[in-house]
Amino acid sequence: MRKSCLSALVLSLALHAGTVWAAADATEPGLPAKADVLQALNAHPSVEAANARTDAARAEANALSQGPHEFTLTTSYLSRTVNDTSGVGNGRFDEFEAQITRPIRLPGKASLDRQIGSQGVTYAQNMAEDSRHQAALRLAQSWWDWLGAAQDASVDRQAVVNYEALLASVKRRVALRDASALEQAQALAALDAARAQSERSHGREAVARARLTAQFPKLPLPGSVPDVPVPQLPAGGLALLHDKILGRSHELAAAEALARQAEAQAARARKERTGDPSFGFRVFSEKGGMEKGAGVLFSIPFGGGYRSAVADRANAQASAVRADLQAVRLNMQETADADLVEAQTFLTAWQRARDALDAQVGALQKVRRGQQLGEISLVDVLMAERQVHDAFRAEAMARTDAMRTLTRIRIDSHALWIGDDEEPEGQGARGM
Numbered sequence: 001m002r003k004s005c006l007s008a009l010v011l012s013l014a015l016h017a018g019t020v021w022a023a024a025d026a027t028e029p030g031l032p033a034k035a036d037v038l039q040a041l042n043a044h045p046s047v048e049a050a051n052a053r054t055d056a057a058r059a060e061a062n063a064l065s066q067g068p069h070e071f072t073l074t075t076s077y078l079s080r081t082v083n084d085t086s087g088v089g090n091g092r093f094d095e096f097e098a099q100i101t102r103p104i105r106l107p108g109k110a111s112l113d114r115q116i117g118s119q120g121v122t123y124a125q126n127m128a129e130d131s132r133h134q135a136a137l138r139l140a141q142s143w144w145d146w147l148g149a150a151q152d153a154s155v156d157r158q159a160v161v162n163y164e165a166l167l168a169s170v171k172r173r174v175a176l177r178d179a180s181a182l183e184q185a186q187a188l189a190a191l192d193a194a195r196a197q198s199e200r201s202h203g204r205e206a207v208a209r210a211r212l213t214a215q216f217p218k219l220p221l222p223g224s225v226p227d228v229p230v231p232q233l234p235a236g237g238l239a240l241l242h243d244k245i246l247g248r249s250h251e252l253a254a255a256e257a258l259a260r261q262a263e264a265q266a267a268r269a270r271k272e273r274t275g276d277p278s279f280g281f282r283v284f285s286e287k288g289g290m291e292k293g294a295g296v297l298f299s300i301p302f303g304g305g306y307r308s309a310v311a312d313r314a315n316a317q318a319s320a321v322r323a324d325l326q327a328v329r330l331n332m333q334e335t336a337d338a339d340l341v342e343a344q345t346f347l348t349a350w351q352r353a354r355d356a357l358d359a360q361v362g363a364l365q366k367v368r369r370g371q372q373l374g375e376i377s378l379v380d381v382l383m384a385e386r387q388v389h390d391a392f393r394a395e396a397m398a399r400t401d402a403m404r405t406l407t408r409i410r411i412d413s414h415a416l417w418i419g420d421d422e423e424p425e426g427q428g429a430r431g432m
Contacts, residue, residue, distance in 0.1 A: 029229040029232070030147065030228060030403060032219060032220075034417060036220055037136070037219070037417050039219070040139060040216040040219035041135050041418075042218075043218040044216065046131050046135055047135055049131070050124075050127055050131035053124050053128070054127075054128045057117075057123070061114075061117025061120055063117075064113040064114065064117035065110075065113065065114050067113065069102060069105065069276065070102065071100055071101070071102045072100065072101050073100050074098070074101070075098045075099075077095070078096070079092065093287045094288055095285060095286045095287065095288075097285075098282070098284075099280055099282035099283070101278050101279065101281075101299075102278065102280065103276040103278040105276055106271065106274060109268065109271050109272075112264050112267055112268040112271065113268065115261075115264040116264045116265055119257045119258070119260045120261055122254075122257040123257040123261060126251070127250070129250040130251045132418055133251075133414075133418055136418055137408065139215070139216055139219070140407045140408065140411060141404070142211055142216070144403060145211070145212070146209050146211075146212050146225070147225060148208075148228065148396070148397065148400035148401075148404075149204040149207075150205045150208075150209075150225035151227065151396040151399070151400060153201040153202045153204070153205045154227075154396075155201075155396055156194065156198035156201045157198050157202075159194045159389045160191070160194045162194075162385065166190070166191075166382075167188055167190075167191050170184050171184060186378060186382060187378065187382070205225070228396065228403055229403065230399070231347055231399065231406055232406075233347075233406075234415065238340055238343050238344060238409065241340075241409045241410060241413040242336050242339065242340040242413070243336075244413035244414065244415065245336035245409070245412045246332055246333065246336050252328055255325045258321055258325070259318075259321045259324075263318050265317070266311070266314040266315045266318040269310050269313070270311045270315075272307060273303045273307045273311055275303055275307075276300075276301075278297070278298070278299045278300070279298055280296065280297035280298075281296055282296070336412070339409040339412055342405045342409075343406055343408075343409050347405075349398050349401070349402070350395070350402040353391075353394050353399070354399075357388075357392060357394070357395045360388045363384060363387075364384045364388045367380055367381055367384040368381065368384075
């Protein structure tokens, strides 16, 4: 019996680095080029919506800076007829009046309004960056779902090739009366099972590709699916990325801006207990111009229970936002710790899966030699083939999970795609 192609597949998948696509992003093999990713993220609806909200926040800040008060012009015209006590008309007179008024913000209110607007812009900008962050995580998740499903499909296709070769070998032995019809039936059953598995995995690959394309239609995909590469530790190690997650979180920065805005809004509501005065100028003409005059106007509202209730509400909302900020800090600590533990765990799991794969291939080679010597039955060979096939699938899954977690921690730390800074040249990833 010829040597199975599985051995060659072990060497290509488990011992070597695998196919690396998009070498333009050399610090993270196996991922699409950064320019293509940025194009896809910029076109994602969630990112476009967040950018539009940032524009709205800037407009709101400008409105708050200008203030809500504007000049109000009031005019009136009257036609008056004057009669004396005898009923004899004394004449008809045109009369008019005009006044212009404008409220004035009391000291301290304008600066608070500007602070509220500024913090609103900061909040919206950070939420826009966080929307890009979340879109990047979705893209990475969908990308590795596709590559992982394609890797499973590749393993299953290779298994079909191996079982086809095994069946052909058994058929030759049956023709030479060196094997029974039962062994041929067993080999055929194993081949049919492998073909069914291959069809299912091919379908999962097609579904994963369709989902990736539907969510990110602007992301160009390669004609052939790249292999999932061997995981590599990023420069500086995982602990450094863990610390960067806490220091570069746009979600946390947005929550802090929202808390500062709520504090300013509460202070503004307290000042609003005293209403803004209005000043104006009035001119009038009565009795056809026989009486003319001009004067100034002043008015101020008296604060009551409503204004006090609004201030109390703003204070309570500020307290709620401060509590939300603490919750966000806890969530970010959880994210950083979970990313670190997952990356470490799945890297170790992949190492174990690769070791198990090497051991299974070695065992399969011994089983084949035993069958050639007539010491081991075909049933044992089929079982060994199946175990190697399962080991290939387990190694491919572990490799995909490891790459998925490495990508996630790099995105969460802003070291990939949405980075606040670029890694210095010459500090590429280290092999394990």
